[in-house]
Amino acid sequence: MKRTEILGKLAPCGLDCSCCASFKGGPIARQSRTLLEALGDYQRMAQKMTAFFEPFAHFDSFQEILRFFADAKCDGCRSGGSRYPDCAAKSCFKEMKVDFCGECKEFPCSRNRYNEDLHKRWLANGEFIRTKGIESFYDMQAGKPRY
Numbered sequence: 001m002k003r004t005e006i007l008g009k010l011a012p013c014g015l016d017c018s019c020c021a022s023f024k025g026g027p028i029a030r031q032s033r034t035l036l037e038a039l040g041d042y043q044r045m046a047q048k049m050t051a052f053f054e055p056f057a058h059f060d061s062f063q064e065i066l067r068f069f070a071d072a073k074c075d076g077c078r079s080g081g082s083r084y085p086d087c088a089a090k091s092c093f094k095e096m097k098v099d100f101c102g103e104c105k106e107f108p109c110s111r112n113r114y115n116e117d118l119h120k121r122w123l124a125n126g127e128f129i130r131t132k133g134i135e136s137f138y139d140m141q142a143g144k145p146r147y
Ligand code: SF4
Pocket: 011, 012, 013, 014, 015, 077, 082, 083, 084, 087, 088, 089, 090
């Protein structure tokens, strides 16, 4: 995949915005819309199904969650979509004139305040990008769930 296409998918930290539950064009949003459409007016059926499988009593909540996913509106961190206050990378990459932290001369810097898990992922992503290049990194993580 070309770099310009990769930039439409991956955040500066290396995480895949295109697989995020809040990404408007992502598989979670698309498939939630498809499922809502396919379920149609399943509400009444769900009430009957409760006699066989108790979790159907919570069908309303399931549908609400699907609507939440289906209504995703984010264009990705690179477009300013993130409101995560502990992340500097989401805007800092512009200041540093790089596409990814792994391509930045200050990597690994101390500007982010990620939790331990995210910090480890950021380090691993950046190290991979730095040593093997963004195209190889994209191929390595493509198709994997983000969570
Ligand atoms: S908010 Fe920051 S850490 Fe989270 S995906 Fe965006 S760039 Fe990465």
